[in-house]
Amino acid sequence: MGAPIGLRFDPDTKRRLDEMAEAIGPRRFGALIRVACRRLVTKPHSVGPALAEHRRLSEVLRSIPLVMVKIKLEPETVQEFAALAAEHGTTVSALMRVALHRFQEAPGRYKHPMLREAERTGLSDRVDVMITPSSRDRIRHLAGRYGDKLGTALLRVALRRLLDEPGDLAADLDAIAPLRDLRPEKYPATIKVHFDDPLRDQLDALAARVGSDRPELVRLAARRVLDQPGLIEHAVNDEIIRSDKHRAHLMARHARRQARRHSQLD
Template structure:
């Protein structure tokens, strides 16, 4: 066996794997993981689809709720804002998330437009939009470089840029508006498992082919073996004696047993 690979799982998955391994026999955890990996690399059908679904579910679980941002606008600006949303069959919140994203991508020279915006009058219409916390934080941080309480003024600068130059909103409504801030993906349960070089190379090759990595593929492999164990006991026991070291140990034990049988009694 080669050097161990450090793998990380969520505690529940690790516990279920340990239970499955214990049901087969002592010290079977590493062999179980290798069996799961071998099944994955030899039967890679639908790996791409399963990864996409796993990532989608992960995003749903880790999504951070949107926060409300209240803006005061002139009546005609508010009307233009809602009309643009209606034209694209979307919400003003979705448009505002796009506006903030575009602004943060290329803030440009925003100081003087922001200061002029802060002095603007006639802002009698109040609109409430839902945005990502990180976008709001970054806009407020940029505004704070030039004074206090300028965050909403800078948010209006971002909105006016969008209204003046909508650009390809169809694309951005699909690619940007649905994006949410995500909590970090954490897998606190760590285990070290030895992999032989051929298996390691096949795993890395599959990861490269589907745009993944060892850790993500092993979590998928573990999930697959938990969902469909098949003849897992036979496969794990066969894996135990796969290495030359274990083969030699097994042959030596067999030879000792044969010698004891042939030895004269007494």
């Protein structure tokens, strides 16, 4: 076996893996992980779709809720904003998220337009929009460079830019409007597992093929073996005795352990 690889799992997956390994026999965790990975690399065509689905579900679970902001506008601007949303079959909130994304990508010279917005009158109407917390905080930061309470004025700058130059709104509504802030993925449960060089190379080759990395593939393999264990005990025991050099010794030791287990059960 090669040098051990540090792996990380969420606590629930680690607990379930521990329980499965302990049910097979003592010190079976590493062999269980290797079996799971060998099964994964033998079916490479199913890995890409499985990763995509896992990532989608992970984003849903880690999604941070949108926050509401209130924007004061002139009645005619409110009507123009609503008409643009209706034209594209979307909401003013989705349009505002696109506007803010574009603005943050290229804020340009916004100081004087923002200060003029702060002095604007006739803002008798109000629009409530839902945006990401990170966009709200970024706007506050940019506005705060030039004074207090300028965030709403800068929101209007971003909105007016969108109204003046809609561009390819359909594409941006598909790609940008659904985006959410995400909590970081957390895998606090750690363990080191030995991998032989061929298996390690197969995992790395598969990771390169599907745009992943070794830790993500191992976690996918672990989830699969938990959901579809099959003849996992035989597979793990076979993994234990894979080495020809120690095969006879390990088989004898395994037989003794199995005999002790059966005698204890009796």
